[in-house]
Amino acid sequence: MGRIVLYVIVAALIIALIVKFFYLLVAGALGYWAYKQFKKNQAKGSKQTLTYILGAFAGLFLIFFLGSLPSEPANQTEPIAVVDMQEDSVSKSETISETTDVIATSKNSDSKEIQTQEPQNKNNRLSATLIEVTDGDTLKVKVEGKEEKVRLLLVDTPETVHPEKEEQPFGKDASNFVKKQVAKGNMELELDVSERDKYGRLLAYVWIDNKMLNEQLLEYGLARVAYIYPPNTKYVDQFEEIQKQARAQAKGIWSIENYVQDNGFVEPKLEVKEPVVVTQAPSVEEHAEVKEEPVVTNVYYKNCDAVRAAGADPIYAGEPGYSRKLDRDGDGIGCER
Structure with missing residues (x-):
């Protein structure tokens, strides 16, 4: 009984190989036949007409075999879109501009990976390690072994390190609050549709142990909702609701009358x-x-x-x-x- 099963398995393997390599086997058989015919006609001094025909058919079946091999489809990516975004502050070595061009990097529809080869996990977040808190809304982190500057999305805190502005009220408070929060646990960066600004900074929602830093700054009145530029508007509605509550309670920046303006923070004059x-x-x-x-x-x-x-x-x-x-x-x- 065992020997019969073995014969069946061997026969199945042979049939599978014949099916898979049918064109190659036929091409080989015709080629061998053409070779033998060539030797035979050469010995007799006969014409090689049949040899040429057999050789042609052998080549044809070889082409069929090569054409049946699977080919890997090339990855297709969407065209890169450019979005204008206004930013508030850059380092002294960077040129200050009223508008910032944000390059929206497309995502592959199959792999869902960012085309700059920065892998994302299943929660659409990148694990990061803090290097430095630059300002209340700007960080330096290490992502996948690479140092990155990060700008918090949809929020704006008062200035502390702006090259053309003095330290503004509650700017240091926002910066110290961020330092305290990022020291509490693991940091993750959640990217929106547009990934970077023209200075190369990552635009992100920063999570510390599943608490979003952007939201906390708004909740404690240390930031305003700002720079709302599609397509990076994932959390804008809930951010505005949190800001509304902080303003009603006169928290932080909202405790100074007319301090928060549409274009930023304006210190009251005596x-x-x-x-x-x-x-x-x-x-x-x-x-x-x-x-x-x-x-x-x-x-x-x-x-x-x-x-x-x-x-x-x-x-x-x-x-x-x-x-x-x-x-x-x-x-x-x-x-x-």
């Missing part, structure tokens, strides 16, 4: 009212008004050193210039000694 000028001696009732000192409105203190320099310490809730930034323990009294 507005001084001119003293009242009279042309005749005031009455008793008017005396206090005439001697009234110039009134300063929209007062802003950068820190407690500025409060003390102005002689306004301690500063109480409701007084000009008071903000939660100056009142760390939240008891309504800022810059206590």
Whole structure:
């Protein structure tokens, strides 16, 4: 019984080889026949007409065999699209521009891999290791053994290292917050459709232990929703909802009146009212008004050193210039000694 099974297996293998290499076997048989005919006719001195015919058929079947071999389809990629995107800050060695060209790198429809050969995992995220926190919305990381600059998508924090701007209120707070968060756990970068800006920086949503850093900056009032440029709009709706809540609670950047503008952050200027000028001696009732000192409105203190320099310490809730930034323990009294 075992021998019969063996014969069946051998016969099946032979049939499979014959089917797979049918054209090659026929070409070989015809070629061998042509060779033998050639020798025979040569010995007799006969014409080689049959030999030529057999050789032609052998070559034809060889071509059929070669044509039946599978060929690998070439990878096809979509054309590269160019999108204009406005950016806020670059390093001193980079040219500052109001608009930034973002190159949208297409993804292969089969492999779902970015064409710059940066592999993505099943969650569409890249594992990264922090090198440096440049600013509240800019990082340096290592991805797949390569150093990369990363710009957080859809958010904008006040400046701390801009080559043409001074440090802005809450800029250092945003930077320190990012440093604290990225030290908590594993970092992953989630890319949107457009992968890089013209400076070569990766545009990403940054995840720390499955918490998105972009969202946290908005939640604590340390960033505004900005630079909304399709196709990178995956989370824009939920970002705007988070910003709406932070603004309603006057958190961080929203605690300074008119500080957040559509084009960025504008520090409030001190507005001084001119003293009242009279042309005749005031009455008793008017005396206090005439001697009234110039009134300063929209007062802003950068820190407690500025409060003390102005002689306004301690500063109480409701007084000009008071903000939660100056009142760390939240008891309504800022810059206590």
